[in-house]
Amino acid sequence: KPNPRVDPRTRAAEVSAVAMAEQFFPISELSTYQARWMIRARITMMGQLRSFSSKRDGGEQRVFEVHVLDESGVEISASFFGGMADKYFPMLQQGKCYTFSRGAVRIANRQYSRCPHRYQIVFDRDALIEEAADVEKIETVKFSFSDLHAVQSKAAPCTVDLVGVVTNFKSLFAFTSKEGKELVKREITIADDTATSMVVAIWGERAKQEDKVFEGQPVVCLKGVGIREWNGGKSGSLMEAGVMKLRPSNMPEAQRLEKWWAQHGKSTNFTSLGLSISQEGILDLRTLQAKELPCTVELCGVVVGFKPPFSFTSQAGKELVKREITLADDTAMSMMVTLWGDRAQQPDAIFDNHTLVSIKGVIVKEWNGGRSGSLTENGNLTFQPSTPEAQRIRDWWTQGGSSQSLTALSQDAGAGGGGAGVARSPAKASTVAEMRKAADQVSSQPEVYSIVSRLSFVQTRKQGETQPLYYMACQESKPGTSFPCNKRVGEDGFCAACNRAGRAVPRLNLRCKFSDFGDSAWLTTFNEAAQRVLDASAEETQALEAGAGGREALEASIRRRYFQEPLQVTVRARLESYNGELRSSTTCVDARPVNRGTHGRIMLKSISEMLAREPVAAF
Numbered sequence: 166k167p168n169p170r171v172d173p174r175t176r177a178a179e180v181s182a183v184a185m186a187e188q189f190f191p192i193s194e195l196s197t198y199q200a201r202w203m204i205r206a207r208i209t210m211m212g213q214l215r216s217f218s219s220k221r222d223g224g225e226q227r228v229f230e231v232h233v234l235d236e237s238g239v240e241i242s243a244s245f246f247g248g249m250a251d252k253y254f255p256m257l258q259q260g261k262c263y264t265f266s267r268g269a270v271r272i273a274n275r276q277y278s279r280c281p282h283r284y285q286i287v288f289d290r291d292a293l294i295e296e297a298a299d300v301e302k303i304e305t306v307k308f309s310f311s312d313l314h315a316v317q318s319k320a321a322p323c324t325v326d327l328v329g330v331v332t333n334f335k336s337l338f339a340f341t342s343k344e345g346k347e348l349v350k351r352e353i354t355i356a357d358d359t360a361t362s363m364v365v366a367i368w369g370e371r372a373k374q375e376d377k378v379f380e381g382q383p384v385v386c387l388k389g390v391g392i393r394e395w396n397g398g399k400s401g402s403l404m405e406a407g408v409m410k411l412r413p414s415n416m417p418e419a420q421r422l423e424k425w426w427a428q429h430g431k432s433t434n435f436t437s438l439g440l441s442i443s444q445e446g447i448l449d450l451r452t453l454q455a456k457e458l459p460c461t462v463e464l465c466g467v468v469v470g471f472k473p474p475f476s477f478t479s480q481a482g483k484e485l486v487k488r489e490i491t492l493a494d495d496t497a498m499s500m501m502v503t504l505w506g507d508r509a510q511q512p513d514a515i516f517d518n519h520t521l522v523s524i525k526g527v528i529v530k531e532w533n534g535g536r537s538g539s540l541t542e543n544g545n546l547t548f549q550p551s552t553p554e555a556q557r558i559r560d561w562w563t564q565g566g567s568s569q570s571l572t573a574l575s576q577d578a579g580a581g582g583g584g585a586g587v588a589r590s591p592a593k594a595s596t597v598a599e600m601r602k603a604a605d606q607v608s609s610q611p612e613v614y615s616i617v618s619r620l621s622f623v624q625t626r627k628q629g630e631t632q633p634l635y636y637m638a639c640q641e642s643k644p645g646t647s648f649p650c651n652k653r654v655g656e657d658g659f660c661a662a663c664n665r666a667g668r669a670v671p672r673l674n675l676r677c678k679f680s681d682f683g684d685s686a687w688l689t690t691f692n693e694a695a696q697r698v699l700d701a702s703a704e705e706t707q708a709l710e711a712g713a714g715g716r717e718a719l720e721a722s723i724r725r726r727y728f729q730e731p732l733q734v735t736v737r738a739r740l741e742s743y744n745g746e747l748r749s750s751t752t753c754v755d756a757r758p759v760n761r762g763t764h765g766r767i768m769l770k771s772i773s774e775m776l777a778r779e780p781v782a783a784f
Contacts, residue, residue: 193239195270195284203266206233207303209240210389211259212406214250229254232280232307233265236300240307243268243286253294259406260305262297281309306408308388310418314359317438321394327387327401328418329355330426331411332362332435333542334379336483337372340641340668349373354542355385358425362435365390365401371409378411382426384419386410399438434545437526447523447554451496454574459530464538465523465554466492467562469499469571471516474509475757477693478702486510492522493571495561501575502527502538508546515548519567521559523550533737533754534611536574594767598684604738604751611739617759619728620698621685622678625720634710634719635703636674641667671703677753679734688736690753697756699726731759 190202210232219226227250234240243265245253257263265286273285288294311325319325333354342348351372356362365387389407392399403409413419422430448462456462470491479485488509493499502524526544529536540546549555558566593614595603600614625632639650639660651672652662659666673695678687696702701709701722710719735755740747 189235189264191237191239192233192235192241192282193237195241195282195286197270197272197284199270201266202270203264204233204235205262205264205297205300206235207262207300207305208232208257208259209234209304209306210406210408211257212404214254227251227254231257231259233263234303234307236302238304238307239282240280240309241282241284241286242273242280243288245292246287246289249288249290249292253288253292257294262299262303264295264297265292267291267293306388306410308386308416308418310386312359313355313357313361313363313438316363316392316399317361319392321392321399323392324404325390325392325401327355327357327363327365327390328416328422329357329362329385330382330422330430331379331385332356332382334376336376341666343665353379353385355387356430356433356435358422358430360433360435361438363399363401363438365403367403367409368405371403382431383412384422384426386413386416386419395439434525434547437541437544439541447552449496450492450494450498450500450574453500453529454498454536456529458536459528461526461528461541462538463523463525464492464494464500464502464527465521465550465552465558466494466499467519467521467558467566468516469493469519471513473513477696478704490516490522491573491575492524493566495558495566497566497569497571499571499573499575500529500536500538502540504540504546505542508540519562521549521555521562523547523552523555532575533613596683597679597681597686600736600738600751601684601686604736604749607738607740607749611737613754614736614738616679616681616734616736617731617764618679618681618686618734619731620677620726621680621728623699623723623726624676624678624687625723631716632676634673634675635671635706637669638672639663639667640670641665671707673699673703673706675699679732679753686736686751688734688751688753690756694735694753694756698732698753699723731761731764732756733759733764 188203189205190199192204192206195202195204208231212230214227214229216225216227218224226247228244228246229250230242230244232240232242265288268286268288270284271287273280273283308326308328310328311319313327313329316325316327331353335352337349337351339347339349348368349372350366350368352364352366354362354364387401387403387407387409389404390401391404392401446463447465448456450464450466453462453464468490472489474486474488476484476486486506486509488504489501490504491499491501524538524540524544524546526541527538528541529538593603593612595614595616597616597618600616603612603614623634625634636653637658639652639654639662641650641660641663650660650663652660654660654666654669657666658669660669672692673690674692675690675695675698676687677690677695677698678685690698692703699706699722706719709722710716712718714721733756734753736751737754738749738751741750
């Protein structure tokens with residue numbers, strides 16, 4: 166019975182809206198049994214127009230996909246083919262409402278369908294789509310969230326919607342694709358209350374947002390994240406037609422995660438989907454010695470040595486901080502592991518007193534003829550773990566392991582370090598003269614020496630010609646890895662190794678003369694060590710040469726570094742073939758300011774030993 170107090174015009178409008186709604190078929194009821202239907206829905210996601218070769222006639226076909234949502238709150242995927250794709254792609258817009266009819270309903274192919282609906286719609290002929298008035302009851306986006314723990318067991322590739330806390334993010338990264346397209350991306354790490362995390366790449370304008378947008382661990386909702394296998398783990402990429410909502414309001418899932426993060430999430434150790442899920446568990450160092458590299462492992466051991474944090478600028482211009490620690494376990498072996506960022510900047514006291522640690526997500530690779538590890542950004546570092554493996558190693562250390570001789574898997578670069586000393590340093594402490602003599606007699610196995618010296622000269626000219634001090638190096642990733650190519654590129658930016666022109670950065674390549682009290686040696690000094698020798702990055706060196714002062718300003722800056730400070734220089738000597746002849750090659754692989762306290766104690770010990778051998782004559 167009509168309410169007499171309701172305006173008749175309002176009542177008429179309501180009746181009209183109900184009647185109109187009843188003429189549209191709800192998406193929730195769509196199936197292959199309905200031949201004629203019309204739906205009214207909002208486009209919540211719209212893909213790009215793509216071309217493909219038809220299996221039927223071999224000709225080129227066009228296709229694009231949309232996701233549509235109606236008042237029933239159910240979403241379905243619709244694909245437009247051929248002439249319908251050409252006709253409607255310019256007309257349709259994401260976020261608007263339309264009526265859709267004259268399409269075929271088919272069972273969804275789960276391998277390609279991105280919607281949870283059992284069916285999908287195909288518009289390939291005679292489709293009729295018309296713009297409709299906006300319907301407020303229809304949501305602008307519909308999320309069907311999967312938690313990250315569930316993503317771990319999904320078969321890849323697949324497409325999911327995610328909600329999580331942004332625990333970390335990387336700087337904006339611009340590069341050129343293989344097709345020559347200029348792209349911009351940013352990687353964010355999200356985590357949820359299943360104690361799982363994953364890296365997701367975002368692109369274009371979303372990636373270009375200011376860093377402060379991602380700061381403060383905000384909750385983010387992502388619709389249309391493509392999941393794929395990567396380096397034995399899983400990573401995500403938000404599709405161009407996807408949706409990203411930062412700090413969403415009035416969303417129960419987001420509110421739940423905000424509460425979890427404030428109460429427990431900040432202190433959670435996350436399992437990263439970006440790491441291969443190893444069935445081996447914690448690996449002892451003796452087993453690791455025989456394992457094929459590179460590999461990602463979980464380790465547990467005693468910190469027998471550590472170095473102070475070291476700040477530097479990466480090839481991409483990013484400010485980084487690292488710290489190297491040395492772990493030992495009950496196989497009487499040790500290995501160096503590099504920590505990064507906040508983990509590296511923790512107080513020295515945390516690493517002192519032979520603390521016990523468990524580290525998950527350590528990438529191990531060959532380095533300087535040995536093996537070394539690096540804790541990945543998404544890895545876990547736990548102090549004083551209480552696992553059975555940790556208790557076994559703790560018992561070994563207290564019951565004699567602390568006095569046991571350790572075999573080192575890592576070739577320590579010998580850069581001055583504080584804290585407890587590394588149990589065994591393969592770099593042989595030498596004078597320049599001793600290093601030169603030993604290097605001339607090196608065998609097939611490379612040898613590493615540590616000398617204390619000062620920079621006395623950098624070769625800037627050869628036979629009157631100006632010598633280049635840096636070269637442009639390709640920064641495209643090597644196939645199957647995240648490591649840059651680093652091969653020299655031509656003047657046009659083309660990299661012969663990658664067979665394309667991509668992003669390039671300068672890398673230093675110097676010929677440096679190092680001198681101590683008794684002798685001097687010329688050493689080839691590559692980028693990382695050269696930057697420490699000059700106390701300037703390759704980019705700063707390039708900018709100085711390109712500036713108003715030109716080459717003269719650059720050489721003047723280099724001369725100011727001569728004899729400025731004592732350096733702990735690590736030298737690698739090995740045999741190399743040159744014009745069919747084997748000859749010794751010596752390279753500076755690291756150079757850092759001398760730790761004066763440590764070096765002073767070494768000198769005092771040397772003096773004491775010398776006096777003990779040669780008694781002072783009586784006067």
